[in-house]
Amino acid sequence: MRKDFPIFESDYIYLDSAATSQRPKQVLDAVVDFYQKSNANPLRGLYDLSIDATDRYEDARKTVANFIGAKSNREIIFTRNTSESLNLVAYSYGLSNVNEGDEIVTTIMEHHSNMLPWQMVAKEKKAKLIYLEPNKEGVIEKSEYESKITPKTKIVAIAHVSNVLGVTNPVKEIAEYAHKMGAIVVVDGAQSTPHMEIDVNELGADFFAFSGHKMLAPMGIGVLYGRLELLEKMPPFLVGGEMIEYVTREGATYAEVPHKFEAGTVNAADAVGLAEAINYIKNIGFEAIHNQELLLTERLMSGLKKYDFVKIYGSSDPKKHCGIVTFTIDGVHPHDVSTILNEDKICVRAGNHCAQPLVEFLGASSTARVSVYFYNTLDEVDTFLDKIKEVREVMGYGA
Structure with a gap:
């Protein structure tokens, strides 16, 4: 199905579908x-x-x-x-x-x-x-x-x-x-x-x-x-x-x-x-969409949980995230997270996501957000997870 999406001919890893999806x-x-x-x-x-x-x-x-x-x-x-x-x-x-x-x-x-x-x-x-x-x-x-x-x-x-x-x-x-x-x-x-x-x-x-x-x-x-x-x-x-x-x-x-x-x-x-x-x-079917999103979300959450400097917001159950994983990294502003990932052409959202009262209710001033859709792959998720550790390194926290 990725061949239906012209934008994937580039080397962008697009993880912001909750903001807007790509078009086939x-x-x-x-x-x-x-x-x-x-x-x-x-x-x-x-x-x-x-x-x-x-x-x-x-x-x-x-x-x-x-x-x-x-x-x-x-x-x-x-x-x-x-x-x-x-x-x-x-x-x-x-x-x-x-x-x-x-x-x-x-x-x-x-x-x-x-x-x-x-x-x-x-x-x-x-x-x-x-x-x-x-x-x-x-x-x-x-x-x-x-x-x-x-x-x-x-x-x-x-x-x-x-x-x-x-x-x-x-x-x-x-x-x-x-x-x-x-x-x-x-x-x-x-x-x-x-x-x-x-x-x-x-x-x-x-x-x-x-x-x-x-x-x-x-x-x-x-x-x-x-x-x-x-x-x-x-x-x-x-x-x-x-x-x-x-x-x-x-x-x-x-x-x-x-x-x-x-x-x-x-x-x-x-x-x-x-x-x-x-x-x-x-034509794809919602069952197939759900299964792919859950597979990706499980990989995302299990990978982020391995880093003790990452906080995930919301349920601990990947089934209750609808492809959305919002997080913060200790000592790193979400805008810096997004900017550093962008150097590797990884697209994630940062800010209050047009939901500022909720972000404040959660005790944060800003968060980063990954959101997947059926066209994303496990390889893309794994690349993102590998780069998360580098975000800390770029900000001077060491390996």
């Missing part, structure tokens, strides 16, 4: 093919080329709907990324349905994309924002969410998989309890969708957001799933071309869902690329 030739070709054969403005023209562009765009929507178990294609809204999807929910649903004295529950482990929008809603509506906190293994326990989700809770916003700890949160159980309390559930699926089969209805997600670029697709295409009955009641997030039915000097009536939320010229080519990425992932 099939996806790149699908985008180019759209521009070469179907390049017209979708949804606007009555000529054959525009109709073809529209068909390919709507076929991509259908592919996404089937991929995540949506009941209707109309429940799929194309956005730029997970951040835009979550902002859409916050501005369109949150500001319309949260009132003074209400509560919004999220977790301390959220990516900023699923934290800042709810901070905004809470501030604007004078609501209370409450944070769930994990235990030492990174798990949110039943007692934690049952004590903080109450009849005052209007929204529960939670990441399916943490982009720092790799832990898979018990979204289904939390959603069941939240619904009993009368709340709706917003799920950040950016880190889960590339790695596991998703059924939004089985999860109990009222809204579910993810990005194409983390799952082999182009940058600039994201998805928001929303239950149709909720979407139909929500005001548009952006207004302008194509999202209207009729416009007068005094006002406008809006188009039906999903087009009500897709103002302006849509990103049809990258939607087609996302559909091709989904097909690629389905």
Whole structure:
């Protein structure tokens, strides 16, 4: 499969797929093919080329709907990324349905994309924002969410998989309890969708957001799933071309869902690329993806544990990391770790990973992160582990 990825013709060891994945030739070709054969403005023209562009765009929507178990294609809204999807929910649903004295529950482990929008809603509506906190293994326990989700809770916003700890949160159980309390559930699926089969209805997600670029697709295409009955009641997030039915000097009536939320010229080519990425992932199969990621994660964690100067964050069980291993090296700033590894063309992440409250909660100011995908190899992991000792040597700690 590595032959499908042009970037691997170079000698980079890419261990940052939680930030963005690499793209196979099939996806790149699908985008180019759209521009070469179907390049017209979708949804606007009555000529054959525009109709073809529209068909390919709507076929991509259908592919996404089937991929995540949506009941209707109309429940799929194309956005730029997970951040835009979550902002859409916050501005369109949150500001319309949260009132003074209400509560919004999220977790301390959220990516900023699923934290800042709810901070905004809470501030604007004078609501209370409450944070769930994990235990030492990174798990949110039943007692934690049952004590903080109450009849005052209007929204529960939670990441399916943490982009720092790799832990898979018990979204289904939390959603069941939240619904009993009368709340709706917003799920950040950016880190889960590339790695596991998703059924939004089985999860109990009222809204579910993810990005194409983390799952082999182009940058600039994201998805928001929303239950149709909720979407139909929500005001548009952006207004302008194509999202209207009729416009007068005094006002406008809006188009039906999903087009009500897709103002302006849509990103049809990258939607087609996302559909091709989904097909690629389905051809591999999530079982094969999981097995390769677990093999790599086990090797990573066992290798890092041999160094007494390395601290690994999160669960001690590789099965609970979803291909993500976050760590620190005693006496070495994570930025230095990344910079030194880069000298050998090894790509790892360093910083707070857009999850600063979680990193501080873990007692760190910054961490390094390795994240693998099915296209990584054991040889790459072993090279990384060998170079970790050299990081200490470069910083003057000796062999």
